[in-house]
Amino acid sequence: MLMSDPAAAGWHFVMDRLNTHMSEAAVRTVAKIEGAAEKELGVKGKSGILKNMKTRAAYLSDVSHKVVFHYTPKHASWLNQIEIWFSILVRRFLKRNSFTSTEDLKARLHQFVEFFNEKMAKPFKWTYKGRPLQA
Numbered sequence: 001m002l003m004s005d006p007a008a009a010g011w012h013f014v015m016d017r018l019n020t021h022m023s024e025a026a027v028r029t030v031a032k033i034e035g036a037a038e039k040e041l042g043v044k045g046k047s048g049i050l051k052n053m054k055t056r057a058a059y060l061s062d063v064s065h066k067v068v069f070h071y072t073p074k075h076a077s078w079l080n081q082i083e084i085w086f087s088i089l090v091r092r093f094l095k096r097n098s099f100t101s102t103e104d105l106k107a108r109l110h111q112f113v114e115f116f117n118e119k120m121a122k123p124f125k126w127t128y129k130g131r132p133l134q135a
Helices: 024-034 053-060 077-094 102-120
Strands: 011-015 067-071
Touching: 024 053, 024 067, 053 067, 077 102
Parallel strands: 011 067
Antiparallel strands: none
C-alpha cells in the first residue's frame, strides 16, 4: 500500500469483508505507517493484534489511525454493483484512451456518463446464490 501524499491528513478505504482485506500484510503496512512497534503486533494465530481476523479488523478500523479501513456489512450487494460500474468505465472509457489535461479528462468523463445513461444504462440482474452479477 503506497501512499501517494505523505502530507495528507489520512486515507479511508471502504472494503468488503474479504479475508485479504484483514490480512497480516495489511496490518503490518498500516502499523508501519502509524509507526507502531513490531512487538505491539503480536503473533499471527496466537496473540496481539495479529491473533485473528477480528483483532486485525479492529486494528485496521481504528479511526485514530492515518489509514482507516471501513468494512461493509456482510452481503453488502451494493458494493458489487459499484464494482460492475467501475469495470464498465475502465473497459469502455479509460482503457486505451489518453487525455491532454485534467480538464480534458473531466469533460470527456462527463460526456461518457451522459452517453452511458442515455444509451447503455439498464438495471443489473441481481442474483444471490453464489453466482456473479450479470450486466
